[in-house]
Amino acid sequence: MTTPAKVPFVDLVTMHRELESELLAVCKKVFAAASFIGGSEVEGFEKEFAEFCGAAHCVGVNSGTDALRFALMAAGVQSGDVVITVAHSFIATTEAISQAGALIQFVDIDPRAFTMDPGKLREYLETCCVLDVATGRYIHKQLGKPVTAVVPVHLYGQMADMDPILDLAATYKLIVIEDACQAHGAEYFSKKQNRWLKAGSAGRAAAFSFYPGKNLGACGEAGAITTNDEDLDRKAAMLRDHGQSKKYYHDVEGYNGRLDSLQAGILRIKLRHLSGWNEQRRAAARIYDQLLAPMSGSVVCPVESDSSKSVYHLYVVRTQFRNELQKYLTDAGIGTGIHYPVPIHLQAAYASRGWKRGDFPNTEAAAEEILSLPMFAGLSRDQQERVVETVSRFAASVVVS
Ligand SMILES: Cc1ncc(COP(=O)(O)O)c(C=O)c1O
Numbered sequence: 001m002t003t004p005a006k007v008p009f010v011d012l013v014t015m016h017r018e019l020e021s022e023l024l025a026v027c028k029k030v031f032a033a034a035s036f037i038g039g040s041e042v043e044g045f046e047k048e049f050a051e052f053c054g055a056a057h058c059v060g061v062n063s064g065t066d067a068l069r070f071a072l073m074a075a076g077v078q079s080g081d082v083v084i085t086v087a088h089s090f091i092a093t094t095e096a097i098s099q100a101g102a103l104i105q106f107v108d109i110d111p112r113a114f115t116m117d118p119g120k121l122r123e124y125l126e127t128c129c130v131l132d133v134a135t136g137r138y139i140h141k142q143l144g145k146p147v148t149a150v151v152p153v154h155l156y157g158q159m160a161d162m163d164p165i166l167d168l169a170a171t172y173k174l175i176v177i178e179d180a181c182q183a184h185g186a187e188y189f190s191k192k193q194n195r196w197l198k199a200g201s202a203g204r205a206a207a208f209s210f211y212p213g214k215n216l217g218a219c220g221e222a223g224a225i226t227t228n229d230e231d232l233d234r235k236a237a238m239l240r241d242h243g244q245s246k247k248y249y250h251d252v253e254g255y256n257g258r259l260d261s262l263q264a265g266i267l268r269i270k271l272r273h274l275s276g277w278n279e280q281r282r283a284a285a286r287i288y289d290q291l292l293a294p295m296s297g298s299v300v301c302p303v304e305s306d307s308s309k310s311v312y313h314l315y316v317v318r319t320q321f322r323n324e325l326q327k328y329l330t331d332a333g334i335g336t337g338i339h340y341p342v343p344i345h346l347q348a349a350y351a352s353r354g355w356k357r358g359d360f361p362n363t364e365a366a367a368e369e370i371l372s373l374p375m376f377a378g379l380s381r382d383q384q385e386r387v388v389e390t391v392s393r394f395a396a397s398v399v400v401s
Helices: 013-018 020-033 040-053 064-074 092-099 118-128 162-172 230-239 261-295 322-331 348-353 361-369 381-400
Strands: 057-061 082-086 103-107 129-132 137-140 147-150 175-179 187-190 195-198 205-209 223-227 244-246 315-318 370-373
Touching: 013 020, 020 040, 020 261, 040 057, 040 223, 040 261, 057 064, 057 230, 064 092, 064 175, 064 205, 064 223, 064 230, 082 092, 092 103, 103 118, 118 129, 118 162, 137 147, 147 162, 162 175, 162 187, 223 230, 261 315, 261 381, 322 370, 322 381, 361 370
Parallel strands: 082 103, 082 147, 147 175, 175 205
Antiparallel strands: 057 223, 129 137, 187 195, 205 223, 315 370
């Protein structure tokens, strides 16, 4: 009897094999020019990625974390300001807020979409914040600090519910910085604007990660900020480059957070394939939805509303038997992930901040039940059938026992 082939959680080998000649050619081009920092590849990528996102500007940086931190700082978030986000994200979201000098505050997620619940944001703003008539800004009642920004996270490839978030931000004078690190190409239909918005064009600025496993991934570390705000673009470009306005003239103290030319060249090639890859992910998600439907009592598929086009960076199901299912799949040679097992407010890194279990119930319940199934461009129908057959065998065993 032959053992069934393994199904990886993500396959980065095949994609790079398929693009190998193009990728090596761009590396050779960069070597020949010996222009490793800045230059035409970085500028070309910035222009093309801004266009892809429907934004006027793009600043290539070293990582998604840098992109978030520089976007917050360049948008004017000051030391001691309050910034609101969700605890159901990768810790980089809050690292960037802290490292910009701001205070982290959380609101809970919508349990179906896994993104910021605008109702919870409204509740937070109405109960915790008060207008300071002298400055015209909203102040956190207990902390006595200005509430300056909100960071919705477009998790798993799906944009947060931006219409109500943008409305609340306008009322409370909040800067909106999108954490679009998992959402390259995702779209949201804004009923208010009567048009589809692309991730990276909805807020004052957005941060993207090009960590290798992302929908658009570099062959190393990389990230970008997109914005329609010219001033923010200029400030972010200075921050990533030691605060320089021109060589050796430093207007502010900045960082070494530049995107390098090799990564930019590689990203330009991959960007040409991104829409096609995203379509493949969306088609794979539809196949999972169909094949998993009979198990809806024990395994819940992700929900995509009519106003959302997710790019399925991850395909995340929910089940009460998450740990058992993950072990069952691992034993069958099927790769899975948990994004993320510990909500940010309960991470050891923040133990001294006073958050406790029970603070954000939807976030905490999700962390216990979520499981990311194999998902990548090029995932075959056979591979998906094998994943679902294994899930189905597991579900039957749960029902029987
Ligand atoms: C939601 C989210 N925010 C921020 C980041 C940080 O990106 P990077 O790893 O490129 O710094 C990531 C990357 O995994 C992410 O998934």
